[in-house]
Amino acid sequence: MGDDQKQPEVQIKQKSSKKDNKDNLSSILKELPQVDEVLNHDTFSFLSHALPHESLKNSIRDVLESIRNDVKSGKITDKKQIPPLSEIATDSCKHALQLVKPSLRKVINASGVIIHTNLGRSCLCEDAVKAVEDVAGGYCTLEYSTENMARGSRHSHVEQLLCTLTGAGGAIAVNNNAAAVMMVLNEFAKGHEAIVSRGELVEIGGSFRVPDIMALSDAKMVEVGTTNKTHAEDYSDKITPDTAMLLKVHPSNYRMEGFVEDVSIKELRKIADAENKRRKKSDEGQQIIVYEDQGSGVLIEDELFKTNGEHTITDSLKLGVDIVSCSGDKLLGGPQAGIILGKKEHIDRLKKNPLARALRLDKMTLAALEATLRIYLDADAARKKIPTLRMLTESADSVKKRAIKLTKFLTSELGDFPVEIETVEEISRAGGGSLPMCDIATFCTKITFKNDDGYSADKFLVQENEIPIISRLSKECLYFDARTLSETNFKEISKALKKYFTEAK
Ligand SMILES: *Cc1c(COP(=O)(O)O)cnc(C)c1O
Numbered sequence: 001m002g003d004d005q006k007q008p009e010v011q012i013k014q015k016s017s018k019k020d021n022k023d024n025l026s027s028i029l030k031e032l033p034q035v036d037e038v039l040n041h042d043t044f045s046f047l048s049h050a051l052p053h054e055s056l057k058n059s060i061r062d063v064l065e066s067i068r069n070d071v072k073s074g075k076i077t078d079k080k081q082i083p084p085l086s087e088i089a090t091d092s093c094k095h096a097l098q099l100v101k102p103s104l105r106k107v108i109n110a111s112g113v114i115i116h117t118n119l120g121r122s123c124l125c126e127d128a129v130k131a132v133e134d135v136a137g138g139y140c141t142l143e144y145s146t147e148n149m150a151r152g153s154r155h156s157h158v159e160q161l162l163c164t165l166t167g168a169g170g171a172i173a174v175n176n177n178a179a180a181v182m183m184v185l186n187e188f189a190k191g192h193e194a195i196v197s198r199g200e201l202v203e204i205g206g207s208f209r210v211p212d213i214m215a216l217s218d219a220k221m222v223e224v225g226t227t228n229k230t231h232a233e234d235y236s237d238k239i240t241p242d243t244a245m246l247l248k249v250h251p252s253n254y255r256m257e258g259f260v261e262d263v264s265i266k267e268l269r270k271i272a273d274a275e276n277k278r279r280k281k282s283d284e285g286q287q288i289i290v291y292e293d294q295g296s297g298v299l300i301e302d303e304l305f306k307t308n309g310e311h312t313i314t315d316s317l318k319l320g321v322d323i324v325s326c327s328g329d330k331l332l333g334g335p336q337a338g339i340i341l342g343k344k345e346h347i348d349r350l351k352k353n354p355l356a357r358a359l360r361l362d363k364m365t366l367a368a369l370e371a372t373l374r375i376y377l378d379a380d381a382a383r384k385k386i387p388t389l390r391m392l393t394e395s396a397d398s399v400k401k402r403a404i405k406l407t408k409f410l411t412s413e414l415g416d417f418p419v420e421i422e423t424v425e426e427i428s429r430a431g432g433g434s435l436p437m438c439d440i441a442t443f444c445t446k447i448t449f450k451n452d453d454g455y456s457a458d459k460f461l462v463q464e465n466e467i468p469i470i471s472r473l474s475k476e477c478l479y480f481d482a483r484t485l486s487e488t489n490f491k492e493i494s495k496a497l498k499k500y501f502t503e504a505k
Contacts, residue, residue: 028071031082035060041089051096059096063088108489110471112442112481114391115432117205119470121329121336122432123387124368128334131371132364142363155351157366161373162341165299166313170347173328173337173369174359178208180325180338181293183355185217185245188289188323188346192244194219197230199262200249204295204433210249219245229261236271243288246272248321250295253433265292269320289346291323292316296434297332297339300379304393305331308435313341322346328365330432333388334372335365391483392430396441403443403482406490410445413494417501418450428483444472444479447497454478457497460504465496 038044038060047056067083070076083091107119115121124132134140145152155172162171174180185194194214201223203209214221222243224234235246246268272288279287298305298312305312310331316324323346328337338359340350350356361369376382383389400423407423414421428442449457453476461469461478469492472479480493 024077025071028076028079028082029068031079032064032067033085033088035064038064038085038089038092041085043086043089043093047093047096051100055099056092056096059099060088060092063092063095105468107468107470108492109484110469110480110489110493112426112428112444112472112479112483113431114428114484115330115388115430115434116470116484117432122333124335125333125372125375125386127375127385128368128371131367135363135367140363140367142366154360154363154366157370158339158373159347161370161377162339165373165376166341167317168313168324168341168347169344171339171341172347172350172356173339173361173366174356175338175361176336177293177295177325177327177338178213179355179359180340181210181213182217183350183353183359184291184323184325184340185214185219185247186355187350187353188291189217189219189244189247191218192220192286193222193240193242194245194247195222195224195235195238195243196247196249197225197234197262198223198227199225199230199256199260200247200251202249202251202254204252210293228256228259230263231261232263232267232271235263235268236274239271239275239288241284243275244286245289245291248290248292250293252295253436255437265290265316265319265321289322290320292321292325294324294326296330296432297326297328297334299332299376300382300389302383302389302393304435304438308438310435317341327432328369328372331388331392331430331434332372333382333386335368337361337365337369391428392440394483396425396443399483400443402485402487403445405487406445406480406482406485406493409490410447410494410497414497414501417498419497420448420450422446422448424479426479426481428481440483442481442483444481447478447480449476449478456504457500460500461496464504465492465499467492467496469493469496 035057039056044056067076067088076082109116109119111119113119135142141152143152143154144150145156158173159171162168162173174183196210196214201210211221220242222238224230224238248265248268268290272290276287279285294311294313294316296310298310299314301312313324313326321342323340323342325338325340326332328334328339332339340347372386375385383393403423407421411421422445424444424446426442426444428440430436430438430440447454447457454473455476458471458473458478461471472481
């Protein structure tokens with residue numbers, strides 16, 4: 001309280017050199033209320049129990065400070081321009097509420113990007129949401145075996161499912177695929193050489209670069225081949241007694257076309273086998289491991305994946321990788337996770353690595369992952385129930401019906417406003433670095449604004465609506481892609497647009 005009272009004095013002292021202004025400035029500043037005076041104003045009474053005292057005081061201080069700055073900068077030159085106490089109180093209230101407004105909020109994704117990394121990648125299926133709910137608010141069998149009535153392992157919940165679904169001998173799930181890559185490199189190539197093609201030294205998303213992850217895991221990166229072509233001999237020529245791993249990285253969101261060649265898993269297996277045989281004969285140390293960072297986590301056969309060159313985790317294992325890892329929330333359609341699969345002996349080693357503790361999954365993620373994987377036991381059910389797979393594989397005709405419904409609904413709701421609303425054919429994207437070359441035919445409701453460029457409507461829908469609505473702004477029109485929308489979103493979209501026309505204009 002004492003601090004608050006001293007503040008105006010400090011300001012006055014700072015300004016004392018400017019003699020002319022001094023008196024005027026200090027007399028204006030004296031008009032500013034004390035923090036407690038604002039706090040005791042009626043406006044604050046409803047907030048005083050909702051927010052901590054200090055946070056209310058801080059917001060009042062911020063508002064007073066901004067007025068003080070207006071005085072110092074000459075924006076306010078007269079006592080009369082100081083806002084009345086009630087206004088300062090109202091502004092402070094608004095400011096305080098801003099501070100406690102939830103930051104992580106639900107949005108409506110009308111962008112047509114299915115695995116939208118900025119919007120949380122995959123949406124969980126109903127079963128997964130239910131499973132999270134079941135374990136989140138109470139106790140659960142996270143590390144307890146009811147069978148043995150003793151301590152159990154948190155890894156057990158998904159390992160058997162993953163092995164059944166892929167044919168792997170063992171599996172472990174960690175925080176995300178970046179963590180999985182780091183852990184595998186650290187366990188099997190720390191202090192040793194890992195060979196990787198220059199064509200696969202990719203950057204994925206903002207902060208995942210293969211060379212950086214290798215450096216972090218203390219593996220010695222040995223680059224082979226060129227950007228566009230790498231041959232089998234490039235790998236075999238670079239093998240030394242210190243080679244611990246042949247690494248293959250899925251190029252994710254990056255594609256090269258034309259004069260391009262890479263070395264298949266099958267060939268890498270052959271190279272590793274030949275060297276491992278030689279080492280065994282001459283009684284030399286460790287065996288070379290073939291590890292694939294598969295990225296997307298495709299678990300089922302589907303035309304869409306096949307035509308876009310995406311192979312399944314089962315394929316990777318069949319073709320001969322020792323270890324393969326992928327994300328949980330890309331094409332797999334589950335929660336954020338990194339899944340590592342392979343031979344049992346290798347997975348057992350990973351479980352003992354201290355990083356497995358540092359990067360372990362929490363109960364909510366494990367619950368969601370287990371529920372998602374269980375659905376995969378029936379591939380057709382997976383296509384229907386897992387939102388990412390459902391959105392990816394829904395026919396354009398079916399999406400069109402929903403787009404037409406949205407267009408009709410918005411036309412009837414927004415008829416009085418200066419807009420033109422129609423259904424148009426467009427393209428959706430898989431997103432999340434998956435299927436980058438795949439144009440997914442879709443249908444959108446397109447809104448043309450007769451009196452403006454669509455930008456202010458876009459901004460309003462994102463910033464002013466309680467549930468931000470993310471659409472696509474292109475050539476001054478807003479596109480609402482029905483592929484990533486459900487009919488339950490229609491009302492909110494219409495309500496928000498109405499609000500835009502009545503409030504923002
Ligand atoms: C996406 C991706 C990663 C990073 O996975 P996260 O789960 O986002 O950490 C690593 N490697 C490849 C090939 C990927 O596609």
